[in-house]
Structures are given as C-alpha cells and as structure tokens.
Amino acid sequence: xxxxxxxxxxxxxxxxxxxxxxxxxxxxxxxxxxxxxxxxxxxxxxxxxxxxxxxxxxxxxxxxxxxxxxxxxxxxxxxxxxxxxxxxxxxxxxxxxxxxxxxx
Numbered sequence: 001x002x003x004x005x006x007x008x009x010x011x012x013x014x015x016x017x018x019x020x021x022x023x024x025x026x027x028x029x030x031x032x033x034x035x036x037x038x039x040x041x042x043x044x045x046x047x048x049x050x051x052x053x054x055x056x057x058x059x060x061x062x063x064x065x066x067x068x069x070x071x072x073x074x075x076x077x078x079x080x081x082x083x084x085x086x087x088x089x090x091x092x093x094x095x096x097x098x099x100x101x102x103x104x
Contacts, residue, residue, distance in 0.1 A: 015042050026094025027072055028065070032057060036065050072096060 015038040017024065028037045032055055039049050046062045049055070075096055079087040090096065 017041060023076075023092040023094070024069070024072060026092070027068065027096070033065060036062065037069070040066070040069065068098070071098065 017037070021041070024037055025034065028034050035053055035055055036046060036049060036057075039053060040046055043052075046066055049062055050057055072091065076088070076091050078084075079091055
C-alpha cells in the first residue's frame with residue numbers, strides 16, 4: 001500500500017509492526033510512543049507526526065524518541081552480529097539500559 005493511502009485512510013493507526021520488531025513495544029509503551037513507532041515505520045520519518053496524527057507532541061520529544069529507536073535498533077543489530085544471545089534476549093525483553101548524556 002502506498003504511503004499516501006496510509007495517510008488518507010489513517011492506516012498507520014492500525015499498522016502492525018513486523019514480528020521481528022515487536023520487541024520495540026517493550027520500550028515504546030505509552031499510546032503516544034506506540035503511535036510514534038507505527039508512524040515512523042510507515043512513513044520513515046516523524047516530521048509531520050503531529051499534523052497527520054493529531055497528537056500534539058513537541059518536535060524535541062519526537063527527536064528523543066527517534067534517538068531512542070536508533071539506539072535500541074543499533075544495540076539489537078550489534079548483539080545479533082556478535083552472536084550475543086544473552087544480550088539479544090535482554091534487549092528483546094526491554095532490559096536495555098540507556099546512559100544519560102552529560103550536559104555541558
């Protein structure tokens with residue numbers, strides 16, 4: 001289905017994450033975060049998230065969610081590449097620890 005049809009029919013509201021990505025729901029557990037995740041996988045960006053979904057979210061928060069997604073997927077990919085099964089299980093169960101950025 002094309003992206004335009006997903007938008008017109010609001011199909012991103014009903015989008016099912018692929019089986020191999022369902023573990024992300026352990027990290028994106030509020031309704032807004034889950035909506036972000038579905039929207040991002042349908043459209044590949046979050047630029048028009050507020051306009052298309054009607055969910056009022058600051059762009060700063062969307063950037064934080066995007067960085068979180070990138071971090072989780074990177075850790076998952078590295079664990080798979082390194083055959084780190086214990087790490088992979090922890091990531092898929094939602095146990096990945098995030099380090100806080102140092103403020104300058």
